[in-house]
Structure formats: structure tokens, C-alpha cells
Amino acid sequence: MPFVVLGAVVAGILEEFLPQEALTKFLPKAVLPSVMIGAVLGLLFPMCECGIVVVMRRLLRKGLPLSCCIAYMLAGPVINGVVIFSTWVAFKDHKIGPEMVGLRVGLAFIVACVTGLIVQLQFRKYGNALLTTSAIPPVKPTEAEAQAAPKPREPLMRRLGNISATALHDFVDIMVFLILGCVLAAIARIYITDTQIQSISTDQPFLAIPAMMFLAVLMCLCSEADAFVAASFTKLHVSGKLAFLVLGPMLDLKLVLMFTRVFRTRLIVTITISVIVLTLILCVGVHLVYDANNWTGLPPGAAG
Template identity: 35%
Template sequence: MIKILRSSIIDFTGLIIIGLTLLLFSFSTSFNGALTFPPSVLDLNTIFLSILIEALPFILIGVLIAGMIQIFVTEEHIQKWIPKNKVMAVIMSCVVGALFPACECGIVPIVRRLISKGVPIYAAIGFMLTGPLINPIVIASTYMAFGNNIKMAGLRMGLGFLIAILVALTISFVVKGNQLKTSISIKSTHSHLHIQEKSFMSLFWSMLIHSIDEFFDMAKFLIIGAFLAAFVQTYIPAKTLLETGSGPVSSLLVMMGLAYVLSLCSEADAFIGASFSSIFPTPSILGFLIFGPMIDLKNTLMMLSVFRYKFVMGLLALVISTVFITIMLLQSFL
């Protein structure tokens, strides 16, 4: 308990230092020239803060749900809920994800807790891919962003669901084990013996402790990922990427790369995607809308903190290839 408290204090102190630094950057223009920064640094800070402010509420929701899973959901519950058949387990996980409002940031701690409780890796990945992409809030925002166009919202939902199932099914046949890092897997082990004997307040307090621990564990990787995404957006002009996207293949790759780098929240990315509609064809816009919520830069770093390196890189390659091939094969129908 003392070690956990000490670790949390260290993490919290680090977050305070980062926050004070950001505050200094934000108000540097008010020092009347005593302390000045290049405009690019201020732009970097603005983008960085916007990504953090956008993502933090979903991280908080995610860690609270993860804490509830850790305390109130037992391995026996998981065994009853998850079908034994791999295909049925994948389909069920994707359906649950589609109904679950979550951001790609907040869903990582939830997935980690589910896997530590015994959810198969392929079912957890199906849930992780569909949760940020096909939930009701995302579909509604897509519908509004494209001028109440039900076609774009439907294509995003249908293709995203298909791609998530294909990726999860592939993982079910080629990946063994839960792929969690050893230290995290050990830390996630929690005995549910005598849980019925504990009072609700005791369980609630335990849930908060786990949620706080989860938050500090995830927040540092979110900060690093947000900074890298802001750095790329500041110092690699989008114009450079857009100029290379002239053909159907290159334009799709450019929009997928842009989605990965921008690391936008899935509840808001449709409005950015809609702004490219006059420049890129529909298949490329769909690549942006589908690939970004599944995996982006900050999400990759958060997954690297949870899963083994080879698995994350393999998952990234699998999602990229599946999104690209699926859209290219169906582009004549889009």
C-alpha cells in the first residue's frame, strides 16, 4: 500500500510539473517580452493542450469503468458471458463495442481489465476497435458533419464493423495468450474471495483506488502521445501530405496517415474529415474516418504500455492492411 501511494505521489508530482510548464507556455505572451517563445512552440502548446483537454474526460470515464470491472466483475461472470465459439465471441464483442460510447483513449484501460479477467484477446480487440468507431455518438456526429448524409454514416458504421470483425478473427487464429506485459498481468491479478462479505462503501473505495492507479498509469502515456501528435502537426505541414495524395491509392494512404498523426477524438473527427471532402474522394475520407478511431499515435503509445511490443506492431500492421485492402476492393461501390 505504501509503495502504491508513493508511486501515485511521484506520478501526481510529475503531472503537476507538466501542468505548470504548460501554464507558463500558455501565458508567456503576458510577460511583455521578458519571456518569449517562437510562434511554433506556442502552436505546439496549443495543439497539445487541445488534444489533452479532448481526451482526458474519456480517460477518466475509462479508468472508472476499468475500476468497476476490477472490483465487481469476476472471472466467473466473464466465463458465462463470452461464447466458447471464437466467431460468436468476436461478433458479440464487436456488437457490444458498437453500443458502448468510448473514445480510443479511454477504451485501452477497459480492455486491459477485461483481458486480465479472462476475456480472450481476440474478443477484447473486437471490442476495442468498434467501441470508438461505431458507437451512437460517433454515428450521430458523422451524420451531422456530412450535412445529414446517412450514406457516410452508414458506410462508416458498416465498413468499420466488417473490418473490426476481420481483424479480430485473424487475431483469434494467429495470436496465442493474452499478450499483456508480464508486470501488468501480475498487477492485474485480484482475488475476489469474500467479496460478498465487504460493505458497498469498502468496495466503492477499492474501485476508486484502482481507478486512480489506472489513471496515473495511462495518463503519462497519453501525455507523451499527445505531445508527439502535436509535434508532428506543428512541424510537418499537412500541405506536404496533401500534395502527395493525387491517385486513389496515395490519397487513401495519405488520409489514413493523417488520421494516425492527428490523433483526433472519434466524437469530433467527422467534422475534420468532412472538410477534406472537396479534395479527396469518398474512399479516402472513409479511410480517415475508419482508421483513426481504431488506432492513432497516442492510442499506439497507450497500447505499448499495456501489450507486448510485437503484438502492438502486428496489430497496427494488420489494421492498416485490412482497412486499406477492404476499401480498395470496395471503392467502386462507394
């Protein structure tokens, strides 16, 4: 909840002080470079996935292209200073701290960029029909209209009141779905134990990747703490840990519910399929590379 509050406050500040289409002036015209920039916006607007949806919606309404917003929403909870540091701390005693940071950031960047490009193809066909009414950017007045009716500058206290009103609206709008997602996650954790996950990793290593992806969706962990949970599975192959750490911040029960306040069903399905398939393929690739080089990715004394 604190991160949702923070996200709502940041969203209110963006709505009040960020000029319409200000960010688009700094983006390249080509889609791929602009999507790549969107994927690293988390370094400027660091948010975990709990609060990033409301920030992303405000950036979308401020004219940031949908493909860039999707890339930011997916990669931002991973590619930011707090999560990078927490991932390193969680795995430093395993002797693979920098390795896990590099793999997690790299895979998240690839998944976010490719998904952003796929969404761009959808947007060219369907346009704003992919978005809910609250996420569609307002119609920008023409230059003649702006000159005929210039917007008066409001006093600071009025603007602070506008920020509070926007933040409160976004907080209430999203919080219902966060609570529902947390309830579902709590129910799932009653029936899924750490021992079951480690048993799958040892007996069927390739099954561990989709199993950890499924667990990440159910557990709804914050990206600033999930690395410590992944590190606790000491006998789990590094590919399974990566699947958990890459997919979790991009897709879980609460996020899917939050998406319904911004995206139409078609776009939600597109994002869901894209991030699941890409994460699975990339993590299987990591598993094959590790096995080919006889690397374990396990902390000392955890092998076998």
C-alpha cells in the same frame, strides 16, 4: 483527458463489481460469433479510443477472451451511439450522412473482426506471453478453495474506495502516453496542411487513401470529433475520408504508446499490420466501386 478519466472510472467499476468470467457465460463457444459480439460491445460500453484501452484491459482481466477484447477495442470507438450520431451530423449537409455512417461502421466492424480472428491464432500459439503482467487475468481459485476461504462482503464505502484506487492507478498509467502522443500530434500538424491533403486527393486519388491513413495516425483525434475534420476536406474522395475515419480510432501515435501497457511487442505489431492492411484494401475497394458507378461522394459544389 476527460475520456481517459471516464474510462478509468468505468474500469474501476468493472474491476470491483463485475464477477470474474461473468461475460464469458453469455458468449458463444465458436470464435467467430464471439468476436462479432465483441465488436459491438461498444453499444453497451460506449468509449472513444482515448479511454477504451483501460476498459479493455479490465475486461481482459475479468476473463473476456483476448480476441473479443481486441475486437471491442478496435470497433468500440466507432460502433457506439455517440460516434454514429456525430458522423451523421458531420456529413448530413453533404447529403451522404447515412451513407458515411453505414460505410464507417461496416468497415470498422470487418477490420475489427478479422483482426480479432488473427489475434486468436496468435493466442493459440503464444498464450498469455502476448500480454504484459498487468493485463494477464488472475488465476481463478478452485471451487474447494473458494468454499474454504470465502471472500467477505465489503461495505459500500470500502468498495467505492477500491474503485477510486483502481481508477487512479489506470489513469496515471495511461495518461503519460496520452500526453506524449498529443505532443507528437501537435508537431505533425505544424508541417501538414489541409491544402496539401486536398491537392493529393485531386491529383493522385489512390495516394490520398494511404496519405489520410498516415494523417489519422499522426493527428490522434478523438473518434467523437474526427468526422468533422474529415468532412472539412470537401474535395477529398469518400474513400480517403473513410480511410481517415476507420483507421484513426483504431491506430494512432497515442494508442500505440498505450498498447505498450497491455500488449507485448509481437501483439502490437500484429494489430498494427492487420488494421493498416485491411483498412487500405477495403478503402481501395470502396474507391473502385464509387468510380465504377461514377459516384463522387462529394458535397454539392465541391466536385472538381
